[in-house]
Amino acid sequence: MPSDVTVDHELSDADENIHSAWDNSLDPVLTVEPGDVVRFECRDALDGQVGRNSTAEDLANASFDPVHPLTGPVHVEGAEPGDVLEVELLDFEHKGWGFTGFMPGEMGLGLLPEDFEEAGLHVWDLDDDVGHFVDGIEVPLDMFPGTIGNAPAEDGEHDTLPPRDVGGNMDVKHMTAGSTVYLPVEVDGALFSTGDCHAAQGDGEVCVTGIEAPMFVTARFDVRKDLDIEQPQLETSGPFTPTGRDEPMYATTGIADDLMEATKKAVRHMIDHLHDHRDLTRGEAYILCSAAVDLKISEVVDAPNWTVTAYLPESIFPE
Amino acid sequence: MPSDVTVDHELSDADENIHSAWDNSLDPVLTVEPGDVVRFECRDALDGQVGRNSTAEDLANASFDPVHPLTGPVHVEGAEPGDVLEVELLDFEHKGWGFTGFMPGEMGLGLLPEDFEEAGLHVWDLDDDVGHFVDGIEVPLDMFPGTIGNAPAEDGEHDTLPPRDVGGNMDVKHMTAGSTVYLPVEVDGALFSTGDCHAAQGDGEVCVTGIEAPMFVTARFDVRKDLDIEQPQLETSGPFTPTGRDEPMYATTGIADDLMEATKKAVRHMIDHLHDHRDLTRGEAYILCSAAVDLKISEVVDAPNWTVTAYLPESIFPE
Numbered sequence: 001m002p003s004d005v006t007v008d009h010e011l012s013d014a015d016e017n018i019h020s021a022w023d024n025s026l027d028p029v030l031t032v033e034p035g036d037v038v039r040f041e042c043r044d045a046l047d048g049q050v051g052r053n054s055t056a057e058d059l060a061n062a063s064f065d066p067v068h069p070l071t072g073p074v075h076v077e078g079a080e081p082g083d084v085l086e087v088e089l090l091d092f093e094h095k096g097w098g099f100t101g102f103m104p105g106e107m108g109l110g111l112l113p114e115d116f117e118e119a120g121l122h123v124w125d126l127d128d129d130v131g132h133f134v135d136g137i138e139v140p141l142d143m144f145p146g147t148i149g150n151a152p153a154e155d156g157e158h159d160t161l162p163p164r165d166v167g168g169n170m171d172v173k174h175m176t177a178g179s180t181v182y183l184p185v186e187v188d189g190a191l192f193s194t195g196d197c198h199a200a201q202g203d204g205e206v207c208v209t210g211i212e213a214p215m216f217v218t219a220r221f222d223v224r225k226d227l228d229i230e231q232p233q234l235e236t237s238g239p240f241t242p243t244g245r246d247e248p249m250y251a252t253t254g255i256a257d258d259l260m261e262a263t264k265k266a267v268r269h270m271i272d273h274l275h276d277h278r279d280l281t282r283g284e285a286y287i288l289c290s291a292a293v294d295l296k297i298s299e300v301v302d303a304p305n306w307t308v309t310a311y312l313p314e315s316i317f318p319e
Numbered sequence: 320m321p322s323d324v325t326v327d328h329e330l331s332d333a334d335e336n337i338h339s340a341w342d343n344s345l346d347p348v349l350t351v352e353p354g355d356v357v358r359f360e361c362r363d364a365l366d367g368q369v370g371r372n373s374t375a376e377d378l379a380n381a382s383f384d385p386v387h388p389l390t391g392p393v394h395v396e397g398a399e400p401g402d403v404l405e406v407e408l409l410d411f412e413h414k415g416w417g418f419t420g421f422m423p424g425e426m427g428l429g430l431l432p433e434d435f436e437e438a439g440l441h442v443w444d445l446d447d448d449v450g451h452f453v454d455g456i457e458v459p460l461d462m463f464p465g466t467i468g469n470a471p472a473e474d475g476e477h478d479t480l481p482p483r484d485v486g487g488n489m490d491v492k493h494m495t496a497g498s499t500v501y502l503p504v505e506v507d508g509a510l511f512s513t514g515d516c517h518a519a520q521g522d523g524e525v526c527v528t529g530i531e532a533p534m535f536v537t538a539r540f541d542v543r544k545d546l547d548i549e550q551p552q553l554e555t556s557g558p559f560t561p562t563g564r565d566e567p568m569y570a571t572t573g574i575a576d577d578l579m580e581a582t583k584k585a586v587r588h589m590i591d592h593l594h595d596h597r598d599l600t601r602g603e604a605y606i607l608c609s610a611a612v613d614l615k616i617s618e619v620v621d622a623p624n625w626t627v628t629a630y631l632p633e634s635i636f637p638e
Contacts, residue, residue, distance in 0.1 A: 171621060172626060238566075295616035302488045303428075
C-alpha cells in the first residue's frame with residue numbers, strides 16, 4: 001500500500017457484500033464520496049470451490065452458479081448516466097496462493113476446448129514477486145482485477161462472464177497498481193463492483209483462467225463529467241514484459257483469414273513449442289500460455305489473411 | 320551493421336532482382352550456402368510511386384500493380400520441403416524518409432475504410448532513432464521487413480498482400496535487428512524474398528501502412544532440418560514499448576462479440592482520444608495509430624464478448 005494512502009472504507013468478502021450477477025436493482029453495500037479510498041476483499045473467481053489441495057477433477061466438478069463473486073456494489077455520490085467513473089488502482093495484496101486451470105468438454109470454455117479432453121489444474125504458491133509453476137518456472141506477478149465495472153442500464157440480472165460497455169470481465173492485464181481505469185456510468189451512483197482477481201495473466205487468458213487468487217484491492221474513486229467514452233479506457237505503465245524491459249521472447253505466429261482462427265493457431269503453435277522444446281505436457285503448456293504468454297495483433301489489414309503473434313518470455317525459465 | 324559481420328553477397332534493387340508476386344517458378348537471382356550473409360536493397364511497398372514531396376492525392380492515385388516489390392528470390396543450398404529456413408536479421412539501414420497513409424473508398428484497404436472518405440498521407444523525415452510526425456510528435460524507429468518469406472509450394476503467381484504458411488506480408492513489428500525468424504520451406508532452395516520494410520509500426524498496422532521506407536536488410540541464412548513448424552516463428556527482444564522499458568501508456572478497449580469488431584472499436588476509441596485530447600485530425604490520428612499504437616488481445620475466452628486493447632505510448636509526445 002502506498003504510504004500516503006488512507007483507506008476510508010473497508011469491504012470484507014462476507015456474504016452480504018458479495019453478488020454474482022450485474023443488476024442495477026441491487027442495493028449498494030457502501031456509499032462513498034468522490035475522492036474516497038475503498039479496500040475491497042475479493043473472493044477468487046470460483047468462490048472457494050478450488051483450494052490449495054484441489055485436483056483437476058475438483059475443478060471439472062465445480063459449479064458455475066457462484067461465478068463471479070463480486071464485492072460491491074458501491075454507490076459513488078454524484079455519478080450520473082453519461083459520466084465516467086475514474087478508478088485509481090492503488091494496491092493489491094494476494095493471500096499466498098492461486099490456481100490456473102481449464103475445463104474442456106461440454107462447458108466449451110477457453111480458446112481451445114476442442115484440443116483437450118480432460119481438465120487440468122495448477123495450484124500456485126505465490127511469493128511477493130513470483131508464482132511457482134512446474135520445473136522451476138517462475139512467473140512474475142503483477143496483480144489486477146479480472147472483473148471491474150459498473151452496473152449496466154438494462155434492467156435484470158446479467159451474467160458476469162462477458163464484459164460490456166460498462167466494463168466487467170475485461171481481463172485487461174495492464175490494470176495493475178498505479179493504473180487508472182475509466183468506466184462509463186449508466187445508472188445513478190455507478191454501482192461499481194470488482195473481483196475475479198489475477199496474480200498474473202497472459203494477454204488473451206487463453207485457457208479461461210489467469211492465476212486466480214483471492215485478493216485485497218484498494219482503489220480511489222472520482223466522478224468525471226468532462227469525459228465522454230463509449231467503453232472503458234485506462235492509463236497504465238504495464239507490465240508489457242515480465243521484467244519491465246525489453247527481453248528475449250520466443251514467438252509463434254497464427255495466420256488465417258479469421259482473427260479468432262489466427263489466434264487459435266498462434267496458441268496451438270506455442271503449445272507445440274512448449275511441449276517439444278520445453279518438455280511440458282500439453283496441459284501444462286496451455287496453462288502456462290494463459291498465465292504468461294501475450295497475444296498481439298500483428299496485422300489486421302493484409303487481406304484476406306490476418307497475423308496474430310504469441311510471445312513467450314524466456315526469463316520465466318530457470319537458467 | 321554489427322562489426323563482426325562480413326557480407327558475402329549484395330543484391331541491389333535493380334529491376335532484375337525485383338519481383339512482385341510469390342511464384343516458385345521464378346529463377347533465383349542468387350544462390351547461397353547455409354551460413355552466408357546477404358545484404359538486400361529493398362524498395363518501398365509502393366515502388367517509388369510516393370516520394371518525399373507527394374500528396375495524399377498521389378497516394379490515392381497509386382497503382383497497386385507493382386505491390387509489393389520484393390528483392391529475391393534467393394536459393395539456399397540444401398533447403399528442402401519440410402525444412403525450416405533460419406533467417407538471422409543482422410542490420411537495417413533506411414534512406415532518410417518514409418511514408419504512412421491510407422486509401423479508403425473502393426480499395427477498401429485498412430481496418431476502418433468506412434470511417435474515412437478521403438486518402439491521407441504523412442511523409443516522415445527519419446533520423447537514426449526517430450521519425451518526425453506533426454506537432455513535435457516523435458516515433459521511435461525499430462526497423463523490420465513487413466514482408467519476409469519463402470515461395471509457396473502451390474504453382475502459379477500469388478498475390479503478396481496476404482501472409483501465408485511460408486510467411487510473406489506478416490507485418491510482425493518485432494522482427495527487428497537481432498531477431499531470428501524461422502520460415503517453413505515448401506520448395507527446393509526455399510526461394511526466399513524480402514521487402515516492404517517499415518521504419519516503425521504499431522501492432523496491427525491499422526491504416527494499412529507502417530512507416531513505409533526503402534531500406535537495406537542484412538541477414539544470415541541457415542537450414543534447420545531439426546525443426547518442424549507449420550507457420551513462421553521467431554526469437555526477438557522487441558521492441559515491446561518504444562523506450563524498451565515499461566512506460567506510461569493510454570489505452571482504449573474494444574469489447575464486442577466478434578474479434579475483428581472489437582479491434583475496430585478499440586482503434587476507433589483511440590482515434591477519438593487522439594482527436595479529443597491530443598488535437599490531431601482524425602486522419603492524423605489514424606496514421607499515428609498505424610505507426611505507433613499497439614493492439615493486444617486481452618481476452619478471447621469471456622464468451623460471448625472479447626476484449627481488444629489499443630496502447631498509445633505517452634513518450635512520443637513533446638513534454
